[in-house]
Structures are given as C-alpha cells and as structure tokens.
Amino acid sequence: MKKFFKIKNKCGMDLSESEELFHGLGQYAQKKLGFNKPPTLHLVSDGDNASKPLGKTAYYDPQGMAVTIYTDNRHTKDILRSLAHELVHHTQNENGMLNDTGYHGEGYAQKNKDLRQSEKEAYLKGNMCFRDWEDSLKQSKPTIYNEWRNIMSTKNWKNNELMENLTEKFGFKMDLGLLKEAKQFANDDSLDGDKDGKPKWADPDDPVNKEEKPGEDDNKDSEKEEEETSKKENFKPKKGQEPEHLKKAREAKNESRIMKIIKNEIRKQLKERK
Numbered sequence: 001m002k003k004f005f006k007i008k009n010k011c012g013m014d015l016s017e018s019e020e021l022f023h024g025l026g027q028y029a030q031k032k033l034g035f036n037k038p039p040t041l042h043l044v045s046d047g048d049n050a051s052k053p054l055g056k057t058a059y060y061d062p063q064g065m066a067v068t069i070y071t072d073n074r075h076t077k078d079i080l081r082s083l084a085h086e087l088v089h090h091t092q093n094e095n096g097m098l099n100d101t102g103y104h105g106e107g108y109a110q111k112n113k114d115l116r117q118s119e120k121e122a123y124l125k126g127n128m129c130f131r132d133w134e135d136s137l138k139q140s141k142p143t144i145y146n147e148w149r150n151i152m153s154t155k156n157w158k159n160n161e162l163m164e165n166l167t168e169k170f171g172f173k174m175d176l177g178l179l180k181e182a183k184q185f186a187n188d189d190s191l192d193g194d195k196d197g198k199p200k201w202a203d204p205d206d207p208v209n210k211e212e213k214p215g216e217d218d219n220k221d222s223e224k225e226e227e228e229t230s231k232k233e234n235f236k237p238k239k240g241q242e243p244e245h246l247k248k249a250r251e252a253k254n255e256s257r258i259m260k261i262i263k264n265e266i267r268k269q270l271k272e273r274k
Contacts, residue, residue: 013043029129040066050072
C-alpha cells in the first residue's frame with residue numbers, strides 16, 4: 001500500500017481495513033483538485049464535541065497545512081467525506097484563496113462573502129470528488145467495495161413496493177418468511193419421507209403412511225362406518241343453521257370478489273409504473 005498522508009491517529013481508530021481508503025482518496029483528490037503537497041491528517045476523539053448534535057466534524061488549519069477530523073461514533077465513509085471537503089480548502093490555501101483578512105468568527109459563512117464562496121466550492125467539489133472516487137473504486141474492485149451487490153433487483157424492488165401499497169390499501173401483509181417451510185420439507189425425512197414435495201399427512205403414498213400398524217385392519221371397517229355416519233350428520237344441518245355446502249359456496253364467492261378487487265388494484269398500479 002502506497003502511503004499518501006502522514007496520519008496522526010490520536011483517537012486510536014482501527015485503521016487496519018480503512019487506511020488504504022484514506023490514502024487512495026488523497027491520491028485521487030490530488031489529481032482531481034490539483035494541490036501539490038498533501039496535508040498532515042489528524043484523527044482525533046472529543047467526547048464533549050461528540051455529545052453535541054451539531055458538533056464539529058472536521059477543520060483545516062491553513063498555517064499548519066493540516067486537516068483535523070473528529071471520528072467519534074462516525075462511519076468511515078462519513079469521515080472520508082469530511083476529508084474530501086477539507087482537501088478542497090487545502091487546495092484553496094495553496095492557491096492563496098484563504099488569505100482573507102476579513103471576518104473569521106462565528107457565522108463567517110454568512111457574513112464573509114469571500115469565505116462563503118470558499119465554502120460553496122468546498123461543498124460542491126468536495127462531495128463530487130468523493131462521489132467520483134467512490135464510484136471509480138467500486139467499479140475497479142466490485143467484489144470488495146461495491147455495495148450494489150447487496151441491493152435488490154429492480155423487479156424485486158417493484159414487487160416489494162407493490163406489496164407495501166396493497167398492505168396500506170387493504171390492511172393485510174404477506175409474510176414471505178413462511179415460504180421457508182418448503183425448504184424444511186425438502187430436508188426433513190420425518191415430514192416428507194418420499195421427497196415428492198408433499199408433507200406426510202397429505203400424501204397417502206408416503207412410506208410413513210404405508211407402514212402397517214397393530215390392529216389397523218380390525219379398525220378399518222368401524223372407522224369407515226363412523227366416517228360415513230359423520231358425513232350424513234354434517235350434511236343435514238340443524239334448524240336455523242346454514243348448510244355447510246352453502247356456507248362454503250358463499251365464502252368462496254366472497255373470496256373471489258376480494259381477489260378480483262386486489263387484481264384490479266395490481267393492474268392499476270402496474271399501469272401507472274409504465
């Protein structure tokens with residue numbers, strides 16, 4: 001690894017996996033921004049500053065040509081973005097743009113026109129320099145840094161958004177995690193002995209169901225008679241009770257009507273996406 005910055009790690013930050021990123025960004029920024037000598041980089045920790053919602057994130061020292069970055073509770077990417085911003089100020093300093101004798105106190109970005117312009121340039125060029133460097137790095141080393149590999153496909157994204165819209169409209173939500181049960185059937189002999197995708201309780205051909213049980217033959221006739229009697233009793237409804245077959249027909253009709261509404265809504269949303 002070619003080192004670009006002189007890094008003074010005063011905060012004890014673990015740089016074992018990120019130091020290469022600091023130097024890589026510095027080299028890229030030098031080509032992009034055009035500064036000559038790299039500044040010294042100080043990584044510091046300040047508990048009092050970190051406890052403030054709008055505490056400092058970084059600053060540039062024009063006299064010492066040094067960048068100081070506060071690292072407490074910050075993502076490495078956020079720290080690197082601060083570095084890119086301060087490197088623009090370092091470039092401005094080398095070009096004589098920071099030799100302003102005007103107001104440098106609190107609110108200087110609003111009260112000093114020249115320094116306000118310097119801040120505008122730092123935010124624009126710093127952020128775009130960081131973005132260009134990040135994208136180029138991901139394209140050159142996609143298996144290491146490219147977070148896109150974790151982003152869902154456009155199709156999955158649209159499906160998820162569609163499900164969210166349906167949930168909001170109809171008040172139900174499908175738990176896709178339940179679909180994992182299919183994998184459980186495929187790997188568990190106690191649930192699917194013949195591996196045909198059907199659970200044993202719904203598969204008469206499953207080896208478990210073909211095993212002879214003690215007294216099974218003796219009980220077959222009585223069980224059959226009980227089953228037929230039960231069917232007859234269930235078929236004849238009690239007075240004032242809705243017949244079972246009419247109840248099922250009514251429920252199927254209601255379900256069909258709901259599915260029709262949902263399908264129309266899906267078609268409507270898909271049409272709006274085109």
